[in-house]
Amino acid sequence: xxxxxxxxxxxxxxxxxxxxxxxxxxxxxxxxxxxxxxxxxxxxxxxxxxxxxxxxxxxxxxxxxxxxxxxxxxxxxxxxxxxxxxxxxxxxxxxxxxxxxxxxxxxxxxxxxxxxxxxxxxxxxxxxxxxxxxxxxxxxxxxxxxxxxxxxxxxxxxxxxxxxxxxxxxxxxxxxxxxxxxxxxxxxxxxxxxxxxxxxxxxxxxxxxxx
Amino acid sequence: xxxxxxxxxxxxxxxxxxxxxxxxxxxxxxxxxxxxxxxxxxxxxxxxxxxxxxxxxxxxxxxxxxxxxxxxxxxxxxxxxxxxxxxxxxxxxxxxxxxxxxxxxxxxxxxxxxxxxxxxxxxxxxxxxxxxxxxxxxxxxxxxxxxxxxxxxxxxxxxxxxxxxxxxxxxxxxxxxxxxxxxxxxxxxxxxxxxxxxxxxxxxxxxxxxx
DNA sequence: TCTTATTTTAAACATGCGTTTAACTCAGTT
DNA sequence: AACTGAGTTAAACGCATGTTTAAAATAAGA
Numbered sequence: 001x002x003x004x005x006x007x008x009x010x011x012x013x014x015x016x017x018x019x020x021x022x023x024x025x026x027x028x029x030x031x032x033x034x035x036x037x038x039x040x041x042x043x044x045x046x047x048x049x050x051x052x053x054x055x056x057x058x059x060x061x062x063x064x065x066x067x068x069x070x071x072x073x074x075x076x077x078x079x080x081x082x083x084x085x086x087x088x089x090x091x092x093x094x095x096x097x098x099x100x101x102x103x104x105x106x107x108x109x110x111x112x113x114x115x116x117x118x119x120x121x122x123x124x125x126x127x128x129x130x131x132x133x134x135x136x137x138x139x140x141x142x143x144x145x146x147x148x149x150x151x152x153x154x155x156x157x158x159x160x161x162x163x164x165x166x167x168x169x170x171x172x173x174x175x176x177x178x179x180x181x182x183x184x185x186x187x188x189x190x191x192x193x194x195x196x197x198x199x200x201x202x203x204x205x206x207x208x209x210x211x
Numbered sequence: 212x213x214x215x216x217x218x219x220x221x222x223x224x225x226x227x228x229x230x231x232x233x234x235x236x237x238x239x240x241x242x243x244x245x246x247x248x249x250x251x252x253x254x255x256x257x258x259x260x261x262x263x264x265x266x267x268x269x270x271x272x273x274x275x276x277x278x279x280x281x282x283x284x285x286x287x288x289x290x291x292x293x294x295x296x297x298x299x300x301x302x303x304x305x306x307x308x309x310x311x312x313x314x315x316x317x318x319x320x321x322x323x324x325x326x327x328x329x330x331x332x333x334x335x336x337x338x339x340x341x342x343x344x345x346x347x348x349x350x351x352x353x354x355x356x357x358x359x360x361x362x363x364x365x366x367x368x369x370x371x372x373x374x375x376x377x378x379x380x381x382x383x384x385x386x387x388x389x390x391x392x393x394x395x396x397x398x399x400x401x402x403x404x405x406x407x408x409x410x411x412x413x414x415x416x417x418x419x420x421x422x
Numbered sequence: 423t424c425t426t427a428t429t430t431t432a433a434a435c436a437t438g439c440g441t442t443t444a445a446c447t448c449a450g451t452t
Numbered sequence: 453a454a455c456t457g458a459g460t461t462a463a464a465c466g467c468a469t470g471t472t473t474a475a476a477a478t479a480a481g482a
Binding site: 236237238248249251252257258 | 438439440441442443
């Protein structure tokens with residue numbers, strides 16, 4: 001027999017990843033989970049806490065795995081931007097342990113977490129896994145010594161934006177792509193298409209330093 | 212004396228661009244504009260119509276200007292990805308006519324228009340200015356004959372995502388950047404930093420075609 | 423088995439939203 | 453001077469949200 005708390009988590013993940021956090025009401029969640037409305041507040045305290053519980057379930061698997069990948073790569077003498085970016089793939093696939101469609105769910109949740117003004121989610125991530133994020137940043141910098149920290153900062157966030165947008169708008173975009181040139185695109189394929197784009201963008205020459 | 216309708220538009224633009232469309236209530240707008248709550252529905256009919264009026268004010272200046280820039284470039288025999296992307300700059304700056312901080316406002320509005328699920332805004336843009344968007348796409352393709360339509364489609368949307376994210380999260384990111392390495396970044400500077408990133412990402416080799 | 427926690431439930435609560443209503447103001451017209 | 457119509461206003465409407473309450477049901481322990 002499935003516990004009420006788990007039913008809530010599973011339904012919340014699904015609906016959050018489809019419609020975003022703010023656009024999903026507790027009534028939708030409890031209806032999908034087939035539990036009573038008040039049980040969310042009983043088990044999680046508040047909607048905000050439920051959101052954090054949902055995110056934490058994925059972050060606590062993804063972040064340590066990413067940290068380990070970065071550790072391995074760091075032992076090499078040199079590495080490219082693509083090498084660092086490639087460290088993301090395995091930890092992402094590891095999210096299948098959490099849920100069969102975990103990788104897609106997590107990326108979509110991440111997208112909404114940033115595009116909505118979920119300030120508490122950003123804070124939550126940084127206080128728990130800030131060191132991993134920082135390490136990632138430093139290794140990208142190591143791979144691109146020709147770029148200033150400032151330029152790298154912005155390019156990494158451009159990359160993040162590209163990924164998040166592709167995930168959040170993913171379904172709509174895949175439908176358009178299908179209508180425009182009759183070719184299906186799988187959700188995971190999107191992420192693979194992203195990597196070379198991002199790698200080239202990050203490693204591009206910096207106009208500022210050419211002056 | 213400033214008309215009520217204009218006071219509403221100005222206040223709505225400001226608040227929409229700061230907090231998004233759904234996160235901004237009519238009560239906030241009418242309070243900021245110092246007009247009565249009901250006057251929005253009287254002058255615009257509904258919140259949805261107000262949103263479209265706000266967007267239209269910028270689109271009707273930006274899109275024709277972009278179209279003209281593309282026309283000029285199209286007369287050249289060849290052009291690069293950067294050339295096509297550079298066509299965006301002048302029309303963006305032209306938005307100063309609409310409002311002194313028009314360029315920033317418009318980019319931020321665009322960001323929210325896509326990151327929130329404002330389906331009607333996408334439809335609105337495509338029915339009115341779909342031919343400009345399509346022309347832009349085709350010229351990017353012309354500049355990158357080595358890439359498949361599918362790859363280009365995705366890379367353009369990655370680029371869009373990078374730009375939108377930088378705008379929507381722009382203020383928060385600039386604050387972080389300032390705290391991290393004590394360097395101010397102007398809102399418009401962000402857009403300039405974006406261009407080389409996007410140009411390199413779009414023009415990158417396509418792994419698929421290398422197989 | 424009786425008692426005590428724990429969990430579930432239906433109902434209500436307080437708040438904020440977009441919208442509508444109907445009364446009122448006031449310049450312009452007849 | 454009386455009328456007209458666009459504009460403004462305060463108030464209320466209907467609805468949806470997250471949260472709380474208190475009673476009922478179930479599970480656990482003595």
